[in-house]
Amino acid sequence: MRKQVERKRTVVVTGASAGVGRAVACEFARHGWNVGLIARGEAGLHGTIEDVVRAGGRPMAFAADVADADAVSQAAAEVVAAFGGIDVWVNNAMVTVYAPVQQTSAEEFRRVTEVTYLGQVHGTLAALEHMVPKDSGTIVHIGSALAYRSIPLQATYCAAKAAVRGFVDSLRSELLHDGSKVRLTMVQLPAVNTPQFDWARSVLPRKLEPVPPIYQPEAIARHVYAAAQAAPRELWIGTSAWKAIVGNMVIPGWIDGYLARHGYRGEMTSVRANKHRADNLYEPVDTDPGAHGRFDDRAVGHVAAADPKWLKLGLAAALGLVAGTTLFATEAQGRHDARRQSAGRRLACRD
Numbered sequence: 001m002r003k004q005v006e007r008k009r010t011v012v013v014t015g016a017s018a019g020v021g022r023a024v025a026c027e028f029a030r031h032g033w034n035v036g037l038i039a040r041g042e043a044g045l046h047g048t049i050e051d052v053v054r055a056g057g058r059p060m061a062f063a064a065d066v067a068d069a070d071a072v073s074q075a076a077a078e079v080v081a082a083f084g085g086i087d088v089w090v091n092n093a094m095v096t097v098y099a100p101v102q103q104t105s106a107e108e109f110r111r112v113t114e115v116t117y118l119g120q121v122h123g124t125l126a127a128l129e130h131m132v133p134k135d136s137g138t139i140v141h142i143g144s145a146l147a148y149r150s151i152p153l154q155a156t157y158c159a160a161k162a163a164v165r166g167f168v169d170s171l172r173s174e175l176l177h178d179g180s181k182v183r184l185t186m187v188q189l190p191a192v193n194t195p196q197f198d199w200a201r202s203v204l205p206r207k208l209e210p211v212p213p214i215y216q217p218e219a220i221a222r223h224v225y226a227a228a229q230a231a232p233r234e235l236w237i238g239t240s241a242w243k244a245i246v247g248n249m250v251i252p253g254w255i256d257g258y259l260a261r262h263g264y265r266g267e268m269t270s271v272r273a274n275k276h277r278a279d280n281l282y283e284p285v286d287t288d289p290g291a292h293g294r295f296d297d298r299a300v301g302h303v304a305a306a307d308p309k310w311l312k313l314g315l316a317a318a319l320g321l322v323a324g325t326t327l328f329a330t331e332a333q334g335r336h337d338a339r340r341q342s343a344g345r346r347l348a349c350r351d
């Protein structure tokens with residue numbers, strides 16, 4: 001009897017040449033997946049190919065810009081032709097501009113939107129083309145706490161991340177409407193130690209840094225891998241992300257003021273910025289820094305994550321408890337008042 005050979009599972013990761021995307025590619029490789037890699041810079045892609053092979057995966061790389069929908073679609077088709085399908089697609093690529101809104105040009109807003117928001121739309125369209133006919137597959141959207149709570153000096157990026165959230169929620173309802181088994185999950189990240197802070201475009205006077213606590217990309221990648229398997233509606237990683245998201249739901253006005261006072265300082269170090277350094281907004285800074293940024297001495301290797309549905313269930317249970325207790329107390333008070341009234345009537349009759 002001929003044994004049926006099981007097809008190895010395949011993931012495509014955009015923005016796979018550095019930072020979170022590179023760590024995610026390696027995490028899937030560690031679990032033996034075929035890994036499609038999309039990014040622009042060839043030096044970084046070559047480094048990732050070597051990492052993926054070392055980790056036990058089979059790589060296939062594409063030098064493509066996620067702002068180019070046709071190039072992304074073409075890469076997806078080639079992955080399917082080579083590996084037989086796409087099981088998971090991770091939309092991760094991003095660019096940003098660190099600048100106050102009034103020092104950001106319309107063209108810079110357009111470019112960040114094209115990469116950070118539309119890049120996720122293009123990846124999703126390419127993935128759906130192959131997943132919907134098979135009625136299976138999971139699309140992972142790499143988000144941020146900033147998808148819920150915008151911060152000063154990064155309007156381009158925060159707005160694009162919020163747009164991704166809006167896009168994902170619409171699409172999720174459509175897939176449910178169609179009875180599709182294709183799953184979507186959005187993972188909201190805290191600050192991560194990646195090269196972003198040394199190649200993002202910036203007009204700020206001092207060197208950039210993520211707002212602490214900072215986590216290592218591998219710690220994030222483990223949660224992204226788990227989210228790709230379980231596909232929670234959303235996964236919020238780290239207490240800092242939880243605080244920002246929930247805080248913004250409860251006291252957004254107070255947070256506006258807090259960020260006005262502390263936000264600017266929080267996004268910069270005390271070291272003067274090099275005004276002439278290259279940035280990656282339109283073209284890659286074609287080097288191979290790996291997954292990590294310059295914050296290894298401060299970055300934490302483990303982080304907790306939780307599905308926010310537990311928060312919502314907890315809140316619903318707490319509200320139910322309060323409502324139940326109030327109802328019980330009101331009824332008990334009513335019974336007590338009725339007893340006093342009838343005792344009063346009995347006394348009145350005796351008189």
Ligand SMILES: NC(=O)c1ccc[n+]([C@@H]2O[C@H](COP(=O)([O-])OP(=O)(O)OC[C@H]3O[C@@H](n4cnc5c(N)ncnc54)[C@H](OP(=O)(O)O)[C@@H]3O)[C@@H](O)[C@H]2O)c1
Nearest residue numbers: 015017018019020040041065066144189191192194196284
């Ligand atoms: N680092 C953090 O603190 C943090 C916090 C919250 C969320 N996140 C999220 O994590 C994800 C990764 O961020 P990161 O910090 O790892 O960024 P990063 O270090 O700057 O890496 C970005 C990756 O995207 C690729 N990329 C950039 N523009 C691209 C384009 N137009 N087409 C294709 N690939 C492109 C880059 O490679 P090339 O330049 O070679 O194309 C690189 O591989 C993003 O979705 C970000 O929003 C990060």
